[in-house]
Amino acid sequence: MNSRDKAVLVRAPFMAGLSGEALVKMLNAASISSAPARHIVFREGMTADHFYCVLSGYVRLYRLNREGREADIRICGPGDTFAECLIYGDDIYRFNAQTAENATLARFDIRTARHLAEQEPDIARALMSCLSHHLLTTMDCVANDRLxxxxxxxxxxxxxxxxxxxxxxxxxxxxxxxxxxxxxxxxxxxxxxxxxxxxxxxxxxxxxxxxxxxxxxxxxx
CATH class of the missing domain: 1.10.10.10 (Winged helix-like DNA-binding domain superfamily/Winged helix DNA-binding domain)
Known part of the structure; x- marks a missing residue:
């Protein structure tokens, strides 16, 4: 992890409130990878092993119906996390994730993150705060679409x-x-x-x- 990637990661909403040993543990749990534009990070229905934080570029989250029509769920930019809801949820991905351009991603093993959250209350609070923020944002999005x-x-x-x-x-x-x-x-x-x-x-x-x-x-x- 280079200094730039680390700087983006520690400022991400789910990491910003961590310090000391809790922060070190989450940083050590991250693996960094780069992906070209239009790379499929995962597909709906695949076993959910990891959640992600975008360090550079953008990632598109979307669903497909049987006829191949696409519905965008969210566009994730630097500092945004996605699929972290599966730490306490299903064991399969509920949507597709694809890079919109060249991107750098931090990847976290879901089982490891769940274990760390059980060990470190600060990590559990950080993850719950992130999930709460996503829920409120989703509610705002639904209301805006209708109003x-x-x-x-x-x-x-x-x-x-x-x-x-x-x-x-x-x-x-x-x-x-x-x-x-x-x-x-x-x-x-x-x-x-x-x-x-x-x-x-x-x-x-x-x-x-x-x-x-x-x-x-x-x-x-």
């Missing part, structure tokens, strides 16, 4: 990414627009229509660069 229109979902994402509270701003998407569409629960064509409707609010799109003429106007969408 907000497509343009409102896009506007909310842009406002969270804005570096300023008012005036003009520029936002660079960290990944392809197709990933953003899945993250917001939209088809790619629905995302395009949403961006088109946001032109009235002063939003223009040039590749991954989103120009916002007035952040305050975008809040009124």
């Amino acid at each position: 907000h229109t497509a343009p409102q979902r896009v506007a909310e994402y842009l406002l969270k990414a804005c570096p300023v509270d008012g005036g003009p701003a520029s936002v660079r998407l960290p990944f392809q627009k197709s990933l953003l569409a899945g993250m917001l629960g939209l088809a790619p064509e629905a995302l395009s229509r949403a961006f088109s409707s946001l032109r009235r609010a002063g939003v223009t799109v040039r590749g991954r660069i989103i120009q916002i003429s007035d952040v305050k106007s975008l809040r009124d969408v």
Whole structure:
């Protein structure tokens, strides 16, 4: 584990509250690997042996139906963990995980993590806090999908990414627009229509660069 990977890992939400022996034990339990873009980390139905923390790049979590249609669940970036819910849950993966671009991942053996959580209360609390955060985030996501229109979902994402509270701003998407569409629960064509409707609010799109003429106007969408 190089210094950069270690720095990202210790700042990850599930590790940030650890110190001393508990932190050392979790760091020692991690193995680091690199994966190319579109690499399948695991598939739904496979035996769940590990959970992961993203150190660089992005990982897409999704499900497939019998007809091959895909539904995105989450886009994980640096510091995000995934599949840790299986420490106390099922023994098979409930979704697919695929790298969206070249990525570096920290991998933790689920049985080892469960044993460490039983030994170290701080580790157990850190994992439970992470699971609680994911549950609340999922509830917010479901509510937003049901209460907000497509343009409102896009506007909310842009406002969270804005570096300023008012005036003009520029936002660079960290990944392809197709990933953003899945993250917001939209088809790619629905995302395009949403961006088109946001032109009235002063939003223009040039590749991954989103120009916002007035952040305050975008809040009124």
